[in-house]
Amino acid sequence: MQMFYKERLKIIREENEILQTQLAKKLNITKSAYCRYENELDIMPLKHLIATCDYLNVSIDYIFGFTNDGYKYENKEINTIESGKRLKELRKELKFTQDKLADNLNVARTIISKYEKGEYLIATHTLYDICKKYKISADYLLGRIDEPKYLK
Secondary structure, eight states: OOOSOHHHHHHHHHHTTOOHHHHHHHHTSOHHHHHHHHTTSSOOOHHHHHHHHHHHTOOHHHHHTSOSOOOOOOOOOOOHHHHHHHHHHHHHHTTOOHHHHHHHHTSOHHHHHHHHTTSSOOOHHHHHHHHHHHTBOHHHHTTSOSSOOBOO
16 A cells, blocks of 8 residues: 655655654664655554654644645644544544444454544554545544644
């Protein structure tokens, strides 16, 4: 699955004159692992994506290419309970059951249930799919910002 974040990751990293080795060290991973993420050979785990966005001081929405506004925000900690509530609110706004949302995202219903209960942090590829399909901000869904909720 292609995520379309590699161009922005590289551009913002280079604009800040940060080497891949520096970012890999910050993430406590090898340079080759970071290179695989930046080149989208592997999907970057959400915890690493969040840490990268915090380090580069940009939003997840910007890195995902959902907005050209790399707005700054308070680096709120991810709260899986809040994220789960927001996912459930979105699902209800869409008038979807957990089964229907799971089918639309090609994941198991139990995964949606665990996300909504705050038991799991949403996987990067699932977060990307939710935000792209339903035009909702990744930063909003994760509880990092309160506005804007929807993307244009």
